[in-house]
Amino acid sequence: MKRIFIWIFALVVFKAVAQQEYQPANSKFEQLGTMLPTxxxxxxxxxxxxxxxxxxKADYDIKVELNDEKQHITGSEVITYTNFSPDELTYLWVQLDQNLFSKDSDTYKTETGTLSESMSFDKLNFVTREAFDGGYKITSVREKSGGKLKYTINKTMMRVDLPKPLKPNSTFSFAIDWNYNxxxxxxxxxxxxxxxxxxxxNYLYEIAQWFPRMAVYDDVYGWQHKQFLGQGEFALPFGDYKVxxxxxxxxxxxxxxxxQNxxxxxxxxxxxxxxxxxxSKxxxxxxxxxxxxxxxxxxxxxxxTWIYAAKNVRDFAWASSRKFIWDAKQVNIAGKKVWAMSYYPKEGNPLWGQYSTxxxxxxxxxxxxxxxxxxYPVAISVHGPVFGMEYPMxxxxxxxxxxxxxxxEQTKYAMISVIxxxxxxxxxxxxVNSDERQWSWMDEGLNSFCQFLAEQEWQRNYPSRRGEPYKIVPYMKSAPSALVPIMTNSEQIMQFGANAYGKPATGLNILRETIMGRELFDYAFKEYARRWAFKHPHPADFFRTMEDASSVDLDWFWRGWFYSTNPVEISLExxxxxxxxxxxPEVEKPLAKAxxxxxxxxxxQNEKMLDSTLLEKNPSIADFYNSYDPNQVTAEDKARYEKYYNSxxxxxxxLVDSGLNFYVLNxxxxxGLIMPLIIKMDFADGTDQVVRIPAEVWRLNNTQVNKVIFTEKPVIQFTLDPYLETADIDTENNSFPRKPSPSRFQLFKQQQVAPKNPMQQKEAAGQMNRK
Incomplete structure (x- = not known):
């Protein structure tokens, strides 16, 4: 342990701070600037x-018929499109998402993969699915009055040419007839x-992306008419529906x-x-x-014929089957009664009847x-072939x-989580109607974060799949070639679930718990939802609102977590x-002697094995220095100290009498990704304390910082990020002194039969007992 005079110590502290190298050219705290739109x-x-x-705005009046014998849809619609933009429009773009299943779909053509010597029928059927006669059969595109309209189909998009330009604050109505398998x-x-x-x-139908739908035209991209390849979801305008x-x-x-009927x-x-x-309760x-x-x-x-109506929604989906069980209750949301409903076949019970609604x-x-x-007046959960997909209500x-x-247990929690x-x-x-075709994280990531909050409020220690920082670590440790930033177009994302769902959800949790605190974060997040409800936000609108409503500069976080693939890996060196x-002298000389x-x-070893030394055998050879103790406290020492202390x-x-312990942590x-420093100190008396240092500690040097900490009690162990708050990908170097990471190994034989779930095991045990 180093021991120095207090006046020298003050200089050492100053030196440790002053020597932080300034790195303005590589500062993580530069503002995003031109990375965000003006x-x-x-x-x-x-x-x-x-x-x-x-x-x-796009309003729809739709008539559709389901053929249960042929699994076929036939529909007709009238779309009334209102142009609130400042631009004259000479054509409209309509989405034809069912063309994903057409024989010449780019999705099929651009898929990659391999074959193996052993393949299941399901996998081979998937490879040969081009035989399915999918996609829209457009039979008519016409004005509402009946005149034919010229249209051009480009894969999953259709351009409808207008008979005359659609001026601002004007409407145009047109009709489309279609059918598909x-x-x-x-x-x-x-x-x-x-x-x-x-x-x-019998059949159970979950019908979505089933009608030609208007594309979004906005102030950021103009027409959002990127082709639908299956991964990037949907960008849609609001409107009123009668179906x-x-x-x-x-x-x-x-x-x-x-x-309605x-x-x-x-x-x-x-x-x-x-x-x-x-x-009913x-x-x-x-x-x-x-x-x-x-x-x-x-x-x-x-x-x-079932008639449904919906106002101010961006889409419409439905499900139909003679197999459906249906349960419902109302829930009070801010004084308004809202229906919570579930539809499911008997194959979903008892799980669905117990939990879904x-x-x-x-x-x-x-x-x-x-x-x-x-x-909205209702929210519905339907159980069927699609494991998880969302539409208004x-x-x-x-x-x-x-x-x-x-x-x-896995099935139970998977069901609760997906609902x-x-x-x-x-x-x-x-x-909050973001553009999913461009930015998957703006719906999947924000929603996965709120899902985490809801799961944790369902039961304590709910086994959430995403949200906790330590759960994103395996993804953050991926090879750089397998990573892309969150701010990547939906169709180009690799490791889609981790990138679009897990990483943004984790980032928001880190903001809420570690960087901003719950009070500031919750207010700003709620403000974003309030500002952009029933509107079309883009990433900058979210980033700016979170900072504007909290007075927290988060540009360093957006830059690192959303715009880069750098991981958190901070070492307590x-x-x-x-x-x-x-x-x-009465304190220092005994310490010096020890x-x-x-x-x-x-x-x-000598004490045990050496019988005697020469001096022990012949004491006469001793002189002054054999009895001299340089660390003995003398009267002169005491007088000198008293004069110093009185000054x-x-x-x-x-301060001299405080007995404080000082530590310089490197x-x-x-x-590459900076984070706050959370430091846990374990004291010699068995107690502990946590110190939290904001991320701005890195503002003068992005690569290395020293931090001086003083304590009344001696510290025997320092631990960085003790509660795994920052998604640090290597915790081996987070302790000082270093601690080994325990692990376990297991011996096993190859299992031949899949084990029964615990409920089956209990039931089987009960049957044996009854016998």
Whole structure:
């Protein structure tokens, strides 16, 4: 341990601070500047929509029929498009997302992969799926009055040429007729499709991206008409919808919006149950499992048309099946009653009947608390072939028990999580309407963060898949060639789940817990949702709002976490220990003596094995120095110290007598991404303390900093990032003195049979006991 006079120590501290090398050319704290678009009257520098902000509107009147025998859709629509932009438009762009499944789809052509000597039928069917006759068959594009319109189809986009320019603040109505074959979702994948149930020979349909939809035209990109290749999702304008859905008469239909003709499509018993559900604490079953099972047995020839209406939504989806069980209850959101509903086949029970609607209710409450109050009249969770996909007021979710009704813990939590996530998408991007075709993280990342909050409020220590910083570490440790920044176009993202979901969600959690604190973060995040509800935000609007509403400069964080692939890897390289030299001989000389004469191994061995020394045998050879002790305290020493001590001020005396321990901690930034320094100190008496140093400690030197810490009690262990808050990819160098990282290994035999889930094991054990 180094011991120096207090006046020298002061100089050492100054020197340690002064020697931080200034690196302005490589500063992590430079403002984003030109990396963000220039503020204008549409989008302000504060992140607020500007005084001239505008957005387009697209209203739909749609009639569609489902052919349950051929798995076929036939539809017609009238689109009324309102141009609120300052520009004259000579054409409109319409999205044809079903063309993803067409035989000449670029998605098929650009897929990469290999074959193996052993392949399943499902995998080979997927490779040969070009045989499916998918994609839209557009049969008519015309003015509402009937005149034909010229149109050009470019893969998943269609340009409709207008008979005359559409001036600002004007509307244009046109009609499209189309049909297409519905994909088998289990074989062909996708965000829509059907599932066939061989046992009862019935189908369950989850129908999305099913009608030609208007593309977004905005002040940032003009027309957003990037081709749909399957990964980048959707950019859509808001509008009002009226949709008439014709299905077999025994089908139950769930859809975006509110049912307009319930008396014509539901039985008196079902209508009565809906009334009961309005005031029920628990979900009420509207269509029972017995009714669904009875419907499964018949194949009627009649039809019913279900009419739904929705206002101010960006999309419309629906589901239909005679297999549906339906339960519902109402939840109070800021004094407004909102329906929470679930539709599922009997194959989803008992899991779905127990949890789904309760999860919908929970999600609406938590998200409303952290963003805006849920504004729509209903939120629906549907169980079918699509594991997870979101639309306004309705979402498609997976999580199915075993055929015997048991399920694993993993299945249970996967189901709860996917329902939270997909219902949560009502807020991002269905209400805060970001451009998913360009920026997946703006809906998936923000939503995954809110999902984490809702999961943790569902139960303590919920096994969240994403959100905790340590869970993103494996991704952050990936080879540089396998990484792209979060700020990458949706179709070019590698490791999509980690990049678009996990990393942004983790970053927001780090901001909330470690960098900003919950109070500042929660206010700013809620303000972003409030500002951009029912509008079209872009990344700069989010970045600017978070800073504007919190007074926290976060440009260093956006630059490092969102614009780069640098990991956090900060090492606690060294710790130098200092105490104050009191100059009191009665204190310092015993310490000097102990330091000058350490006990050595040789001395210990000699004590055991050396019988005697020459001096011990012949004391007469001793002289003055054999009894002299240079560390003995003399009267002169005491007088000198007393004179020195009396010359000190009261403040200086207090510091000399304080017994403080001083430590200089040396930190090295090996990964490139700076973070706050969280330092845990374990004291010799068994207590501990955590010191939190803001990231600005790196502002003068991005690569190495020294930090002086003083304590009343001696520290025996320093640990950097003790609670794994910063996603540091190497914690081996986070301790000083260094500590080994424990690990375990396991011996095993190759397992031949998949184990039963715990519920099955318990049931099997019960049967054995009964025998």
């Amino acid at each position: 503020p204008n009257s549409y989008r302000s520098a504060s992140g607020v929509p500007g005084p001239d902000y505008w957005q387009q 519905i994909n088998d979702q289990k074989k062909l994948g996708g965000r829509t499709g059907f599932e066939y149930f061989p046992k009862d020979k 008439a859905i014709t299905v077999p008469s025994d089908h139950i239909v769930a859809a975006t919006g509110e049912l 319930s008396a014509q499509v539901l039985s008196k018993a079902q209508l009565s149950r809906i009334e009961k559900a309005k005031n 628990d979900p009420v079953v509207i269509v029972t499992q017995a009714e669904a099972e009875q419907a499964e047995k018949g194949k009627p020839t009649g039809k019913k 309760r999860v919908v209710e929970h999600t609406l409450r938590v998200y409303s608390e952290h963003t805006i109050d849920y504004p 309705i979402c498609f979710n997976g999580g199915r028990p075993e055929s015997d009704g048991t399920y694993s 939270i996530h997909e219902v949560g998408h009502n807020f991002f991007p269905m209400i 060294d710790v130098q220990s200092y105490t104050i030299n009191t100059r009191n 330091s000058a004469n350490p006990k050595t191994y040789s001395q210990m 000190l001020t009261a403040e200086e005396k207090a 930190f090295k930034n090996n990964g």
